[in-house]
Amino acid sequence: MSKEIIKVSELDPKFKYEIMKEPGGEMITACFACGTCTASCPVTLVDAFYNPRRIIRMALYGMKEAVLKEEFVWLCSGCYLCQQRCPQGVKITDLMTAIRNIAVREGFIHPSFTAQLDFIYKLGNIYEVTEFDNKKRQKYGLPPIEQSTTAEIAQKIIEAEGLDKLLKKEGE
Amino acid sequence: MKYAIFIGCTIPVRGLNYEISARKVLSSLGIELVDIPEFTCCGFPLKSISHEASILMTARNLALAEAKGLPILTLCNACTVTMAEAKHELDHNPELKERINSKLENLFGLRYEGKVQVKHFARILYEDFGLDNLKNFIKRPLHELRVAPHYGCHFVRPKEAYGEFDDPEDPKSLDELVRVTGAEPIPHRHKHYCCGGGVLGVREQTAYSMAKKKLDGAKEAGADAIISICPFCSVMFEGNQKKIEKTFNVKYKLPVIYYSQLLGLAMGFTPDELGFSLNRVKPKALLAKLGFSK
Structure with a gap:
């Protein structure tokens, strides 16, 4: 992960609305970044590159290209533990699938x-x-x-x- | 009881022992299975590519069984979750259902109404056939064995698709099904964690690290075997066990056997009748404990 400063001019503030239109992506803006997802994640446990809270934050900031281009969303194993536990009802597993669908349409299929x-x-x-x-x-x-x-x-x-x-x- | 059996993609190629033993025990329990050769892929891999295409493929499979008036019995957790989720979405979203139905009619002359039920075979045994009923079929209790049950994530989650027939975070059904056979289900670390199968194609090392945690936990607990009810979990724990041993310089030699094989032994079938010769990590010691030796 680069530690560079995020440039607001390079962000796509509409990205979250695009995600919300996908089945499973509807609740993304309800995330208050508590991190229950990341703390529950069996993938994060062995590979910190995958971090659902960070991916959701990046998506909310509008870091569309980084979210779609990197391997991030493809590393969700789909176990639904985060989705089961999310106090805000964000369907995180389905959300990762929703973002994958967008990535596919934008030419970033894994x-x-x-x-x-x-x-x-x-x-x-x-x-x-x-x-x-x-x-x-x-x-x-x-x-x-x-x-x-x-x-x-x-x-x-x-x-x-x-x-x-x-x-x-x-x-x- | 009569079901359309949904075998899926992994079992015919990498889990014949599961299919052999499941058909054997189910027939012996009086549960009739019907094969539908026109079943395609369950739709699981398509979900990541296109939600709509995945639902369409799944709905077609559902509609086929529905047209025959049969509920679906699955053996694979991924098939189960894909069909249960699609069914849940179609049954709760009339607009989606109508759109998918018009595609189904155009392409295949089929319609999905929503009557068909989908259940994993272990859930059918637990919930519909019943533990008490199952007890009557046990001829040779396996008291010598201590085993580590592995449910696999998609057996109980997401709760939207399954309701709460078992606790989505701390399930008990497979432990109870194991107990019926006389074997002891033992607690083990990371019991309810994912096998890693979902990321095998994306980052092999990450998937192996996840499976390793599970193998470590079962080994530490002194299990004679891991009990699996999903072919892809078995691929991770058994098919890839040698690779994991090599990658992390560890030794497990831990057998992974399907619940249907365990149940079959308790019902009096021989290891040969249950496809044990096809198990990749040879369960010799386990079978010797039960008096089977070659």
Whole structure:
């Protein structure tokens, strides 16, 4: 984290309103910075780079670019402990997801999620069930999994929602 | 009792022992399962990319089961939370429901009404099948074992999606389900913390550090095994155990077994029938305590 002075001219004061329009982001301005989230966080416990209170403060200050560009929001493990405990009813886990959605639209999707989207598009799921896997399933008396059907369905959804533009291009 | 089983993505590739044992015990308990091959990804990974796309994918899966008049039984905590949350949102936001339904109709000729229920299999055993009922099926109580139950965050949180069938911060249901098998559920440090799975793809080291805390706690407590009810938690504790040992220069050799495997042993099935040969950290010592040795 840089210790540079925040320049007001570089802030986007409307960022918080943008977040409030996203499902899960509605309550962000209720945060009074008590830090219950950070104190509860199992990620912060091992990696202080992730600090939900700081991310919320940065978002409220309008530090849009820093919040979206850095890995911050992608490090939430989604355990909902902070959300469970927040005395102000800020849905912090959902808020991180809301900010991720904005980051995606602004071109800052985390590569691990591009990879997952690619798999869903190709398979309808994030893991490939190979012929070998299906033979193994058969050996144990389990029904086969046919991913050509599920892939077709997933493609329809991804294309209808305009997410296909996020997929890796051939050769990338 | 009859359910549509939702297997999810991780189990068919990395958790066959979970599926084998769950199907075995559920069938033996008289719980009938129906497979719906058209189920796609639950929608969990899409949530971070587009809330709307995620809800659409989830709603389609919900609508499929609903059309067959079946409640959904899940095995994975992430599938459970994704479907329960989407259901909660759709059922409480008529505008969203209408918009999603018009997309579902256009794309797939389906509609989601809201009648379908979604529950994790452990919750079904605890809440619907019932502990007293379950006791009648125990043939071989596992009194020799002391185990560390791991719930996984999405079994009880967020409370908006689950109600409060169990305490969202200090749950007891899995401990009680373990106790029914005769095994002793032991307290352990960081019992209710996250496995780290959610950040594995973003920062591997951070995820491993989180899983390490859990493994440390279970090991310290002298557990014979960690009991898991989520395939991705198992990936973190078991699939990645060797990597964690190497990264931090520690040794665990701590078996991670699914609750369905534990219950199956207590119901009199053999380890082979419950897919124990597929467990990555071999639970040899644990099985030897119960008199199974090869």
